[in-house]
Amino acid sequence: MPDATLSPIRRIAISTGGGDAPGLNAVIRAATLAAHRRGWEIIGIRDGYDGLLRPENYPQGGTLTLTPERVEGLASMGGTLLGSTNKGNPFRFPVRDVGGTLREVDRSKQLLDAFKRMRIDALVAVGGDGSLTIADGLAEQGLRVVGVPKTIDNDLDRTFTTFGFDTAVSFATDCIDRLHATAASHHRIIVVEVMGRYAGWIALHAGMAASAHAILLPELPFDIDAVAETIAGREAMGEAYSIVVVAEGAMPRDGHRSLRAAAEAGHAERLGGIGEQVANALAAATGKDARCVVLGHLLRGGSPSAFDRTAALRFGAAAVRALADGHSGVMVALAFPDVNLVPLADVAGRIKCVRLDGDTIQTARDLGICLGD
Numbered sequence: 333m334p335d336a337t338l339s340p341i342r343r344i345a346i347s348t349g350g351g352d353a354p355g356l357n358a359v360i361r362a363a364t365l366a367a368h369r370r371g372w373e374i375i376g377i378r379d380g381y382d383g384l385l386r387p388e389n390y391p392q393g394g395t396l397t398l399t400p401e402r403v404e405g406l407a408s409m410g411g412t413l414l415g416s417t418n419k420g421n422p423f424r425f426p427v428r429d430v431g432g433t434l435r436e437v438d439r440s441k442q443l444l445d446a447f448k449r450m451r452i453d454a455l456v457a458v459g460g461d462g463s464l465t466i467a468d469g470l471a472e473q474g475l476r477v478v479g480v481p482k483t484i485d486n487d488l489d490r491t492f493t494t495f496g497f498d499t500a501v502s503f504a505t506d507c508i509d510r511l512h513a514t515a516a517s518h519h520r521i522i523v524v525e526v527m528g529r530y531a532g533w534i535a536l537h538a539g540m541a542a543s544a545h546a547i548l549l550p551e552l553p554f555d556i557d558a559v560a561e562t563i564a565g566r567e568a569m570g571e572a573y574s575i576v577v578v579a580e581g582a583m584p585r586d587g588h589r590s591l592r593a594a595a596e597a598g599h600a601e602r603l604g605g606i607g608e609q610v611a612n613a614l615a616a617a618t619g620k621d622a623r624c625v626v627l628g629h630l631l632r633g634g635s636p637s638a639f640d641r642t643a644a645l646r647f648g649a650a651a652v653r654a655l656a657d658g659h660s661g662v663m664v665a666l667a668f669p670d671v672n673l674v675p676l677a678d679v680a681g682r683i684k685c686v687r688l689d690g691d692t693i694q695t696a697r698d699l700g701i702c703l704g705d
């Protein structure tokens with residue numbers, strides 16, 4: 333429920349947190365123009381909240397005044413004008429003690445003090461599950477906050493989709509389309525590893541759109557023999573090549589996720605390497621030549637698709653409207669065809685995984701795609 337007793341807004345801030353996603357700049361543009369229309373000032377915080385929490389790193393200032401001129405032409409640009417971080421959760425801020433060990437401290441109070449000092453009345457927090465959990469915590473401490481759902485992973489609950497996902501899937505689809513030709517020419521297996529730590533939306537959608545022969549998801553631990561059988565079955569039908577799409581968080585039934593670096597204070601674990609493992613295992617099981625292509629951070633780059641731009645622009649404007657209407661502790665969400673508001677508390681600390689009984693998975697099965705089970 334909007335709070336009619338709130339003091340009027342004069343100045344708001346916007347921050348972009350977590351992995352960057354195409355469309356962040358479009359949100360910044362829309363929020364800036366919508367704020368200016370209401371006579372509000374708007375400032376951008378650099379690199380999540382680092383601009384306020386690590387001022388020593390910003391001799392030119394940790395914030396940026398946003399004006400209509402400053403956000404001109406921004407909607408089509410990838411990345412984020414403000415910078416981002418996935419290493420500085422203010423509630424679990426990494427600090428190195430004298431012995432050199434990293435530990436986490438709660439610096440949320442300092443952040444809220446910085447907001448007060450800068451006369452910031454409200455915050456638009458743009459991010460994924462991590463950033464919106466932080467935003468929910470700040471709202472609980474009394475800050476007026478509206479969240480905006482971002483992530484190429486599409487793993488946020490209570491919104492039809494997040495912006496960034498469509499661009500990432502379109503790019504992955506284009507890459508896999510291209511790999512069919514070279515795999516077929518050389519009668520090879522090509523394994524394509526895509527991002528997606530705990531949710532396999534990118535692998536599932538791009539794999540289906542680009543007619544992969546097998547798709548391996550974090551949600552469904554795989555049996556490599558099932559994939560090898562699919563490849564052998566294709567071989568028997570005269571199809572001497574196969575494309576396997578693997579989410580970075582996929583794991584064998586009797587194994588575990590492939591880690592590049594373990595989690596440490598202030599930093600989540602880094603995954604990667606499962607594509608290479610699957611390629612090697614399939615080469616051994618089938619006797620065929622196999623290659624692995626890792627799309628990785630390429631999936632985060634590029635200009636946002638028209639769908640992501642539109643969603644991001646709508647989200648940025650809707651976040652400002654929500655603040656103007658007295659809402660706080662909410663996230664703007666796509667409830668096709670509208671944008672609505674959902675409680676941040678319903679989103680915080682949760683991940684939307686691929687539902688194994690959902691129609692997309694069933695469609696993949698009906699198309700004859702092997703899911704490794």
Ligand SMILES: Nc1ncnc2c1ncn2[C@@H]1O[C@H](COP(=O)(O)OP(=O)(O)OP(=O)(O)O)[C@@H](O)[C@H]1O
Nearest residue numbers: 349350351380381418420421459460461462463483
């Ligand atoms: N505004 C922020 N300032 C500092 N650190 C942040 C901020 N937002 C998020 N983080 C850190 O980054 C992590 C990931 O954030 P989030 O889930 O929003 O991003 P994401 O797009 O899902 O990307 P990923 O989780 O893969 O990094 C959080 O758990 C948190 O530790």
Ligand SMILES: O=P(O)(O)OC[C@H]1O[C@](O)(CO)[C@@H](O)[C@@H]1O
Nearest residue numbers: 351418460483484485527528529
């Ligand atoms: O940029 P980093 O720290 O390597 O993070 C990579 C992670 O970020 C994401 O791109 C976005 O959440 C994940 O898919 C991926 O696991």
Ligand SMILES: [Mg+2]
Nearest residue numbers: 350460461462
């Ligand atoms: Mg995340």
